[in-house]
Every structure is written in C-alpha cells, then in structure tokens.
Amino acid sequence: MSAETKKIGEIPSFKVTLFVRRFNPEDGQDARWQDFDVEVFGTDRVLDALHKIKWEQDGSLTFRRSCAHGVCGSDAMRINGRNRLACKTLIKDLDITQPIYVEPIKGLAVEKDLVVDMNPFYQAYRDVKPFLIASDKPEKERLQSAEDRERFDDTTKCILCAACTTSCPVFWTDGQYFGPAAIVNAHRFIFDSRDEAAEVRLEILNDKEGVWRCRTTFNCTEACPRGIQVTKAIAEVKQAILRGRA
Amino acid sequence: MVTIETPRSPRSRKHAQWEKWGWLYMRYSGAVLLILIFGHIVINLLSGEGIKQIDFAFVAGKWASPFWQVYDVLMLWLALIHGTNGMRTIVNDYTERETVRKALNYTLWIVCGLLIVLGTLVCVTFDPCIDQAMRASLEVCKG
Ligand code: HEM
Ligand code: SF4
Ligand code: FES
Numbered sequence: 001m002s003a004e005t006k007k008i009g010e011i012p013s014f015k016v017t018l019f020v021r022r023f024n025p026e027d028g029q030d031a032r033w034q035d036f037d038v039e040v041f042g043t044d045r046v047l048d049a050l051h052k053i054k055w056e057q058d059g060s061l062t063f064r065r066s067c068a069h070g071v072c073g074s075d076a077m078r079i080n081g082r083n084r085l086a087c088k089t090l091i092k093d094l095d096i097t098q099p100i101y102v103e104p105i106k107g108l109a110v111e112k113d114l115v116v117d118m119n120p121f122y123q124a125y126r127d128v129k130p131f132l133i134a135s136d137k138p139e140k141e142r143l144q145s146a147e148d149r150e151r152f153d154d155t156t157k158c159i160l161c162a163a164c165t166t167s168c169p170v171f172w173t174d175g176q177y178f179g180p181a182a183i184v185n186a187h188r189f190i191f192d193s194r195d196e197a198a199e200v201r202l203e204i205l206n207d208k209e210g211v212w213r214c215r216t217t218f219n220c221t222e223a224c225p226r227g228i229q230v231t232k233a234i235a236e237v238k239q240a241i242l243r244g245r246a
Numbered sequence: 247m248v249t250i251e252t253p254r255s256p257r258s259r260k261h262a263q264w265e266k267w268g269w270l271y272m273r274y275s276g277a278v279l280l281i282l283i284f285g286h287i288v289i290n291l292l293s294g295e296g297i298k299q300i301d302f303a304f305v306a307g308k309w310a311s312p313f314w315q316v317y318d319v320l321m322l323w324l325a326l327i328h329g330t331n332g333m334r335t336i337v338n339d340y341t342e343r344e345t346v347r348k349a350l351n352y353t354l355w356i357v358c359g360l361l362i363v364l365g366t367l368v369c370v371t372f373d374p375c376i377d378q379a380m381r382a383s384l385e386v387c388k389g
Contacts (some may be wrong), residue, residue, distance in 0.1 A: 207265070210265070213265075
C-alpha cells in the first residue's frame with residue numbers, strides 16, 4: 001500500500017496462518033490440524049482470528065467464548081503450546097513469522113474442536129467447598145481488617161478458566177489430582193478470617209490427590225491469565241496443613 | 247440457622263497422612279543428603295589423592311572409624327528411602343493399571359529393603375582382615 005492511499009490512523013494489517021486442532025465426534029475421524037490463512041490487524045487477538053475463521057471461512061469451527069474481555073474464563077486454550085485466554089492474547093505478540101498453533105487445553109476430554117468437558121474441573125472445585133462457611137447469622141456486614149483481607153486477596157481474582165489445572169503435568173497424568181484451580185479457590189476461603197471451615201478444607205486437600213501431588217513446576221503460575229501466584233498459594237496451603245491451621 | 251449441605255462428597259481419602267509424611271521426608275532427607283553426599287564426594291574423590299586413592303585399604307581405613315560407619319549407614323538409609331519414595335511418585339504418575347502400579351511399588355520397596363539390610367550389614371560388620379594384604383599389614387589381623 002502506498003503512502004498516499006494509506007488513511008491517517010489506519011491500523012496496519014497482516015496475514016497469519018493458524019493451525020487449529022479440529023475434532024468432530026460425529027465424523028468418526030481422529031483429531032487433526034487444519035490450517036487457515038487470516039488477514040488480521042495489529043490490534044487483533046487470537047479470539048478475533050478464530051471469529052474471522054468461524055464467520056468467514058468455516059462456520060463449523062467450535063470454541064467457547066463469552067465476555068471476550070478476559071473476565072468470564074470461557075476461552076482458555078493452548079496457543080503455541082502455552083495455556084492462554086484467546087481474548088487476551090494479541091496476535092502481534094506471538095511469533096507471526098511462524099504459524100500459530102491453537103488447540104484445546106490438555107487433560108480434559110475434548111468434546112468438539114476447542115471445547116473440552118469441564119465437569120471434572122468443576123467437580124474438583126466443588127469438592128473444596130468454595131463458599132463461606134460461618135456459624136453466626138449474617139445480620140450485618142462481616143468486617144475484616146485490610147491485613148486480614150491481604151492474606152487471600154490474590155486468590156479472589158480467579159475466573160475458573162482452567163488454564164492452570166490443564167497446564168499441570170501432574171494433572172495430565174491421570175486427571176485425579178485436585179489441580180491448582182481447586183487449591184487456589186480453597187486458599188481463598190482457608191485464609192479468610194470470616195470463614196470457619198479452614199480445617200475442613202485443609203483436611204480435604206491433605207489427600208492422596210491433594211496438595212502433596214504438586215511438584216512445584218510453576219506451569220500454573222505461568223499460565224494464569226489473572227497473574228495469580230498460583231504455586232505460592234499451593235505452597236501456603238501445604239504449610240497450613242503442616243501447621244494444622246490457616 | 248441455615249446450613250449448606252455438601253454439594254458433593256469429597257473424593258477418596260486414601261493414604262492421606264502418608265502423603266504428607268512422604269512430602270516432608272523428601273525435603274528433610276534431601277537437606278541432609280545434600281550435606282552427606284557432597285561430604286562423601288569431597289572426602290572420597292576430591293581430597294587427598296583424588297579418585298586414585300579408592301581401594302580396599304581406603305575403605306577399610308574409613309570404616310575403622312565409627313564416625314564413617316554412622317555417616318555411611320545414614321546416607322544409605324536416607325538416600326535409598328528417598329530414591330524409592332521418589333520412584334513411587336513417578337510410578338503413581340505413569341502407571342494406568344492398578345495391578346501394574348502395585349507390582350512396581352512392591353518391587354521397589356522390596357529391593358529398597360534388601361539393599362538397606364545388605365548395605366547396613368556391610369558397613370557394620372565390615373572385616374578388613376578378609377583381604378590378604380590387610381592381614382599382612384594390620385596389627386588387628388595378626389594373632
Ligand atoms: C543431593 C541431595 C538431594 C536433594 C536436596 C533432593 C531433594 C529432593 C526433593 C525436594 C524431592 C521432591 C521433589 C518434589 O516433590 O517435587 C526429590 C525427589 C526425588 N529424588 Fe531427591 N534429593 C537429593 C538426592 C537424591 C538421591 C541421592 C536420589 C537417588 C537415590 C534421589 C532421587 C529422587 C527421586 C527419584 C525423586 C522423585 C522425582 C519426582 O518426584 O519426579 N534424590 N528430591
Ligand atoms: S487460578 Fe488463574 S489460571 Fe487457574 S483457573 Fe483461576 S484464573 Fe484460571
Ligand atoms: S471470552 Fe471471557 S475470558 Fe476470554
């Protein structure tokens with residue numbers, strides 16, 4: 001494009017190739033890679049490229065997304081081998097001289113294309129009782145000091161996207177491990193001064209499939225789109241179990 | 247008062263305490279092994295004449311002292327249990343069938359137990375006089 005025809009403020013566009021892992025349970029074929037060439041802008045995210053494929057090239061491409069702004073946790077996927085939210089990954093930040101590989105998060109059964117069965121993930125979350133357990137009646141606010149809040153502030157940020165749990169090699173082995181996300185959400189209540197069931201949750205996580213399976217690989221911390229110090233939270237839960245209290 | 251029912255019962259609670267103690271053991275034994283193993287390498291392979299010094303007499307010399315007997319027995323126990331427990335972790339990760347998992351883990355602990363018993367026997371009952379050259383040179387072997 002010459003300088004004259006280029007409009008002021010125009011966003012540069014470029015072509016990228018996406019290799020998307022496709023799987024259709026109804027066609028009887030194994031999962032396979034399919035490549036798509038997409039014209040994208042410098043401001044586009046991987047999610048925008050997937051939209052362009054779905055809307056302009058192949059309407060059968062299946063993936064989850066909802067908010068498209070990194071708050072709902074629907075679109076965690078493995079992008080160039082790393083678990084990311086498609087809606088928070090700018091294409092220009094990837095190496096666009098190479099094709100971009102997009103595949104479903106690992107360790108959960110693939111239902112179709114980029115959609116996985118999240119039920120085992122949610123089950124582990126349910127198992128840690130992720131709700132306030134308090135004996136008194138909630139007639140007024142439960143006050144808390146800034147210092148007490150600070151203890152679990154980081155783990156309140158979780159959006160249950162499963163990027164951490166499905167980046168964990170221990171979870172990949174057999175899917176029985178509670179996984180980082182369940183531990184993060186247990187941490188959120190274990191260290192909350194208003195909650196009274198820390199011991200119960202610590203006992204739940206002091207399990208054969210609990211915190212002791214964590215091997216401190218830091219994959220979860222690297223994957224978390226909310227920047228939660230996941231490995232640190234797991235270590236704090238381990239310490240609390242050893243102490244016998246939060 | 248409204249109590250919230252558990253939405254789902256928790257998963258299996260097998261070997262819960264055992265995993266905690268295993269985790270702690272790996273850390274404490276690791277810390278002690280760090281000192282013991284590097285001490286072992288320095289004394290046996292680096293100090294004095296280095297790797298060339300190790301022969302029957304060198305070992306006999308070390309095990310004449312109760313300090314090195316205790317040192318080596320401790321290192322043997324800590325490292326074998328540490329290594330076997332680490333292998334147990336890996337077996338639990340990679341095996342898919344329960345029977346295979348059990349068979350491998352039992353094998354590991356049986357081998358570990360045998361090595362501990364044999365190793366400890368050697369360290370504790372070591373007799374330098376079984377060697378010809380030793381019999382000729384050592385006072386204790388004469389008479
Ligand atoms: C030099 C001192 C050593 C230190 C500080 C050390 C430390 C550790 C620690 C902390 C772990 C647990 C890792 C985790 O839970 O993620 C571990 C695992 C392990 N260690 Fe050691 N260790 C030492 C020596 C040894 C020796 C001598 C052996 C072999 C006899 C050994 C074999 C293993 C194995 C097989 C594992 C399991 C690896 C895994 O979980 O994937 N280590 N070590
Ligand atoms: S801890 Fe982070 S990576 Fe894990 S589920 Fe929550 S937001 Fe996602
Ligand atoms: S679509 Fe909601 S987090 Fe990406």
